[in-house]
Amino acid sequence: MAVNKYYTITELTREFGVSTRTLRFYEDEGLIHPERRGRTRLFRSADRRLLQEILRGRRIGFTIAEIREIINVYKEPPGELGQLKLMMNRIDEKRSELRQKRKDIEETLEELDNAEEACLTRLAEIGVST
Amino acid sequence: MAVNKYYTITELTREFGVSTRTLRFYEDEGLIHPERRGRTRLFRSADRRLLQEILRGRRIGFTIAEIREIINVYKEPPGELGQLKLMMNRIDEKRSELRQKRKDIEETLEELDNAEEACLTRLAEIGVST
DNA sequence: ATTGACTGTTACGTAAAAGTCAAATATTCT
């Protein structure tokens, strides 16, 4: 079965457009934990999916620390009540933050539309005189 | 008329929760151009609005260079045809980038919802035994 | 005239997230 397929580090760097340094850095930071054959890293598809999430967080603009936090949130929620409430608070914070960002993005998209229209108008003006 | 109201630098820092260092830095970087009375900076409401846009760009995760570029796009579109096409291309690029980011955000929001549900479930489990 | 709040400039410092380079191993291909 192809279930046990490994990805080498360079396969992943090529697929996602990141450097090997980046992947090693993420491992140092405790974001990913690829297996080893000797010293060589072997990535499973679970690692691959995790990397996808990390890079999504990166694109959004989260710091490593924030990404780590979100990853932990995905894992099992803690059994202790206080921890659980803390976690739910953090989830709430992240959610507000993301909603604000989404709003910012939508406003900026509108402004880009306006800017494009202005360009088209100007283009028409020039086009006429060409 | 209150039309000519000035904002001092600290008024703006308080309103937007940024430091004076940040505003001076943005001026150094050519993002804003407050007037001067002697050496003292005087901000008009146009500067204030511009600052709002800058901070929105910052929240989205744009670099200073990108923010500067977007600001320039908002200004008058250039008269020269080549420039105009370049600008429209950049607008298109930014738009794709922002749409990707919005998608990333929406996916992450969904995952946060899942994580919260898991927390609630766990909370119920604990609550029962409390 | 002095105090205190605000402002200015200049210059150095810093944290995050990799990039870059070197030297040593490991793996793959023939």
Added chain:
DNA sequence: AGAATATTTGACTTTTACGTAACAGTCAAT
């Protein structure tokens, strides 16, 4: 086995976006 290729670790460097310190000028109020 031996050459060619890929990978690892470690150290040093870079870039961005300010923070921070040091020191001086401005202005209103006491």
